[in-house]
Amino acid sequence: MNPTKVTLAPMIRVLIADGRAIVRCGLLHLFNLADNVEVMGVATHGGQVIDFLRTGVCDLILLDLSMPGVSGIELIRRIQARMPSLPMLVFGRHDNQRLALGALKAGAAGYVSKDVDLETLLAAVHKVAAGGRHIDAGLAEQMVFEGAAAQIEQPHEQLSKREMSIFKLFVGGKSVNQIADELSISNKTVSTHKARLMEKMGFQSNMEMLRYGIDRGLLS
Template structure:
């Protein structure tokens, strides 16, 4: 039996996943988490065989959360299930320690296959993403200016583009307003933005809103 921890802050997604896995004879959901803190707490108290992880949740999330899981449980399989399908995000998630990556528009049977494969020690990449990355011949170069940003800078950039302000982002990521402002200043300098309008325009043009 595969003991599964589902980490997703969207109730409708978690509900659908619970229904899907309830129909499987070899997968059992042992914990649900809606933010990064709950994921870490669950790992302390509830043994599991795989973490099914959304990339965008309140508090610690995404690349940062994958890294923290790896520190606490180096061998625990992590399968990302995300709405983000950009090669940049996928590459960074895998580099941070994820064992697999799928998008939320995947077929339920494909998700079950991925869960079983990753829980057994394998790796799994959504076929559409795999094809995109294989033909991304310039993957080692910065194809777009935002690819030079750090993981945290890119996360904060996305949140600004999605319409959040400094205070909201600070609450979302559980960091100080000053830290958010510092990251914002650095990313604007790296990208050569002269104003918030420049930043938002670029983000919209490159579909970076979370």
């Protein structure tokens, strides 16, 4: 009787890119529990991701969108331009429909939220590394049922009148101090409005905010 042939799943080499030490440590621990995932490197900001890709080898990047330096959609675009066949799985803090869509359009192959369990995360890693695409079930449902409304309403239409004024001034090249002087409000108030409008619109960096406003001619 011939012995049963056992086929082992191929080893998946992963680069972890996340700006939070506790998340990096947690992922390292979790992947150490997996038989066929090997962590090839850890990046704490966008520059380290680019540096790794010059000499390092991996099968997948597990990517946070809010690291210091170059991050978010801009980092995805840079990775895509440098290594278009390298799969990227975004590891997001929230089930944010706009962020997920932006990441997928920029070149990411999947989006998984940070509140998933180990089994779901590993399933997403395997699927994306194998050339597939993955998105959280809850987020996919949200996209299906809210997609039509989201396409009609532009992200900046969520802003209040004051937030819109500040947004346009930022896009027009004004600094926090200049905006505070022009609107006769405090620097702290300007910064608070800026943080809120960026959260509402799903921006992870000033560059994303500026590009969005310039592309749509939203300058003051």
